[in-house]
Amino acid sequence: MKYKLIAIDMDGTLLNSENQIPKKNKELIKKATDRGIKVVLSTGRIFPSALHYARFLEIETPIISCNGAYVAEHDSSNIIYENPISIESSKEIISLAEKRGIYYHFYDDTTFYAREVSKTVENYYKLNEVMNEREKINIKIINNPIEILEKEKPLIYKFVFVKDNEKELLDFRKEVSNIKGVEVASSWWNNIEIMNKGVSKGKALEELCKMLNIDTKETVAIGDNENDIPMLKTAGLSIAMGNGEEIVKKIANKITETNDESGVGNAIEKYII
Known part of the structure; x- marks a missing residue:
C-alpha cells in the first residue's frame, strides 16, 4: 500500500x-x-x-x-x-466540576481559559515567550466561568479535568458521562477530556x-x-x-x-x- x-x-x-x-x-x-x-x-x-x-x-x-x-x-x-460543545452542556460540566472541586480548563481555537495558574498554564506562558505572534495562546484566568459563557459565548472545543486521585477521577468520569451531548475520553492517567458528542x-x-x-x-x-x-x-x-x-x-x-x-x-x- x-x-x-x-x-x-x-x-x-x-x-x-x-x-x-x-x-x-x-x-x-x-x-x-x-x-x-x-x-x-x-x-x-x-x-x-x-x-x-x-x-x-x-x-x-x-x-x-x-x-x-x-x-x-x-x-x-x-x-x-x-464541532464545539453547546453552552448549556458547558454550564452543566462546569457546575459538576465546581461541585466536586476538581481542577479544569477549557479552550476555543486560540484562547485558554483556566480558574487558576496551574502547571499547564505556566507551561503555556513559557511557550508564549518563544512563539511568534500568530502562534501565541491567549490565556485568561477567570473567576466566574459561567459568566464568561453567558457574556462572551465562546466556541468551546474541549474541557480538560485533572485529578491525581484515580478513584475520584473515575467517579467524576461516570457522573459527567451522564450529561447529554458530550464525548468523554482521556489522554493521560490523571485526566478526563470532554468534547461535543461525536467528536x-x-x-x-x-x-x-x-x-x-x-x-x-x-x-x-x-x-x-x-x-x-x-x-x-x-x-x-x-x-x-x-x-x-x-x-x-x-x-x-x-x-x-x-x-x-x-x-x-x-x-x-x-x-x-
Whole structure:
C-alpha cells in the first residue's frame, strides 16, 4: 500500500519526555513530505500549540486539534471542520466540576481559559515567550466561568479535568458521562477530556480525508493513548507507541519504539519509507 497521509499524535508520541521533537522524527518526517506524503499533527492540544510544532517541522498541512473538535489549515485561514460543545452542556460540566472541586480548563481555537495558574498554564506562558505572534495562546484566568459563557459565548472545543486521585477521577468520569451531548475520553492517567458528542480524532481524520480526496485506507495513524484509538481504527495502518497504553497496543497493527527512542521516526522509516 502506498500511503498518502500520516496522522501523528503529539504528547507521548511525536514529542519525547522533554516535550521536544527528536532529531530522527524530524528527519523522517522531512523524508516523507519530500515524497509527497502529507504529515498531519493530530492532538488534544489547543490549535496554536500544535501550530508551533508544525512550523518547527516545516510542514504546512492542516492540523487536527482539540481531540478532533477543530481542524484547520496551518495558517487557520480555512476551518475544515469544527464541532464545539453547546453552552448549556458547558454550564452543566462546569457546575459538576465546581461541585466536586476538581481542577479544569477549557479552550476555543486560540484562547485558554483556566480558574487558576496551574502547571499547564505556566507551561503555556513559557511557550508564549518563544512563539511568534500568530502562534501565541491567549490565556485568561477567570473567576466566574459561567459568566464568561453567558457574556462572551465562546466556541468551546474541549474541557480538560485533572485529578491525581484515580478513584475520584473515575467517579467524576461516570457522573459527567451522564450529561447529554458530550464525548468523554482521556489522554493521560490523571485526566478526563470532554468534547461535543461525536467528536474524535477518527472523525476528524475522516473529514480531512474527504477534503483532501484521500481514502482512509491510504492513511497511517500513530498514537499512544485512549483518545488516539478512534484515529487508529480509522486509518489504513495503525501504529502504537512502545510507551503507549496496553489497550492502544492491542488494537494497533504495529508497535514501534517509545517516544524517547524516536518511535515515530522509526515507524515512518520501517513501515512507510
